Amino acid sequence: MQIENVYILMNDGVFRRGKIDFCETINTIECSEEGFANAAYYLIPGLIDIHTHGAVRGDFSDGSAEEMREMGVYYAKNGVTSFLATTMTYSEEKLEAAMKTIGGYERPENGATCLGINMEGPFLSYEKRGAHLPEALLPPDIKIFDRLNEISGGKIRLISLAPELDGAMDFIREVSQVCKVSVAHTAAGYDIAIKAFGAGATHVTHLYNAMPPFMHRDPGVIGAARDANAFVELICDGVHSHPSVVRATFAMFEGRICMISDSIRSAGLPDGKYESGGMPVIVENGKAVLKNGTIAGSNISLMQGVRCAVNFGIPLAKAVMGATAVNARALGMEDSVGVLKPGAASDMVLLDKELNIVEVYIHGEKLDFS
Numbered sequence: 359m360q361i362e363n364v365y366i367l368m369n370d371g372v373f374r375r376g377k378i379d380f381c382e383t384i385n386t387i388e389c390s391e392e393g394f395a396n397a398a399y400y401l402i403p404g405l406i407d408i409h410t411h412g413a414v415r416g417d418f419s420d421g422s423a424e425e426m427r428e429m430g431v432y433y434a435k436n437g438v439t440s441f442l443a444t445t446m447t448y449s450e451e452k453l454e455a456a457m458k459t460i461g462g463y464e465r466p467e468n469g470a471t472c473l474g475i476n477m478e479g480p481f482l483s484y485e486k487r488g489a490h491l492p493e494a495l496l497p498p499d500i501k502i503f504d505r506l507n508e509i510s511g512g513k514i515r516l517i518s519l520a521p522e523l524d525g526a527m528d529f530i531r532e533v534s535q536v537c538k539v540s541v542a543h544t545a546a547g548y549d550i551a552i553k554a555f556g557a558g559a560t561h562v563t564h565l566y567n568a569m570p571p572f573m574h575r576d577p578g579v580i581g582a583a584r585d586a587n588a589f590v591e592l593i594c595d596g597v598h599s600h601p602s603v604v605r606a607t608f609a610m611f612e613g614r615i616c617m618i619s620d621s622i623r624s625a626g627l628p629d630g631k632y633e634s635g636g637m638p639v640i641v642e643n644g645k646a647v648l649k650n651g652t653i654a655g656s657n658i659s660l661m662q663g664v665r666c667a668v669n670f671g672i673p674l675a676k677a678v679m680g681a682t683a684v685n686a687r688a689l690g691m692e693d694s695v696g697v698l699k700p701g702a703a704s705d706m707v708l709l710d711k712e713l714n715i716v717e718v719y720i721h722g723e724k725l726d727f728s
Contacts, residue, residue, distance in 0.1 A: 404439025404705030409618035413625035430469030436659035439705035447479030447490035474515035482543035498529035518542035521554035534558030551582035622655035
C-alpha cells in the first residue's frame with residue numbers, strides 16, 4: 359500500500375513532503391522537500407500512551423476482558439495505536455487478578471496493541487499518594503513484583519515507586535534489570551532522587567504532580583531528573599500543569615518528554631460521578647477530582663493532549679514526538695514502534711491541518727470505525 363503527497367514526520371523530528379510504501383511494516387519512504395505548502399495532511403506515527411488507567415467506563419485495575427477490548431477500540435479511534443495498561447494501588451490479590459486479565463489481552467479488531475503493563479503503586483509515599491488508596495500502600499517488595507510479573511506473563515514494562523521508602527534502592531537495582539523503573543508519588547529530595555537514578559531508575563511519573571516542587575535552592579526530583587537525563591512524563595490537559603510550565607518543560611527536557619494521558623475510566627464520557635482507584639471521583643468541566651479536591655488523573659485522550667500542547671505553543675513535530683518516538687525510547691522499543699522508518703511497524707495516523715484524525719493504521723491495516 360502507499361500513501362502519497364503528505365507531510366511525513368521523519369525520525370529526525372522534521373515534517374517532509376513525500377510518500378510511504380508499507381505493508382505490515384514500512385517498506386520505503388521517499389521525501390521531496392521540507393515545508394507546509396502543498397500537502398493537505400500530516401502522517402505521524404501511531405501514538406503510544408504509556409500511562410493510561412482506563413477510559414469509557416473501563417479500568418485496567420478491575421476491568422473485564424470485554425471492557426479492555428472496548429478500551430482498546432477507544433484508544434485506536436483516538437489515534438493511540440499502542441499503550442501500556444496502567445494499574446493503581448490495590449491489594450496484592452486484586453492486582454493479581456488485574457495482571458492475569460491484562461496478560462490475556464488480545465488486540466481486538468479496530469483496537470490498539472497492548473505493549474505491556476505500567477505498574478503505578480503500591481510502592482508509593484503515603485504523604486504524596488495522591489489518588490491512591492492509603493491502606494493498600496506498601497514498601498518496595500521484590501517478591502511481590504516477581505509474583506505479579508509472573509502472573510502477567512512477564513509483561514510489566516514500567517514500575518513506579520518512591521525512592522525514599524525502605525528497601526527502595528535495592529529494589530531499583532534488581533528490578534531495573536527486568537523493566538524500566540520510574541520515580542513517582544514521592545517526597546524525596548534531590549540527593550535521594552539522584553541515588554535512585556544512579557541505581558537504575560530512568561523515568562519520572564507525571565512530572566510536577568505528587569512530588570516536591572522545583573525550587574532554586576531545593577531542586578528535588580525535578581532537578582535530579584534533569585541532571586540524570588531521565589525521561590519525564592507530562593500531562594498536557596491544561597489541568598495538571600500550566601501552559602507556561604508545559605513550554606518551560608519542553609525546553610528543559612528537550613527530547614525526553616513522554617506525553618501521557620493518565621486517563622481514568624471517565625475519559626471519553628461526560629461529566630458526572632465515577633470511581634477510580636477504589637475512591638469516588640467527580641468530573642466537572644472535564645476535571646476529575648476526589649472529594650477532597652485532589653486531582654484523580656485526567657479525562658483526555660493522548661491526542662487531545664497533543665492538541666493542547668500545540669495550543670500552548672509547542673511545535674507540532676515536538677508534541678507528536680513526545681507522544682510517539684520518545685515514549686518508544688523510554689521503553690527501549692524505538693526500532694519497532696513510535697517512528698516512521700523502514701522496518702518499523704506500520705502504525706500510523708493521518709491528520710488534517712486542524713489535527714483531526716482522518717485515518718488510523720495498525721500493522722498496515724486501515725481501521726474502520728464506521
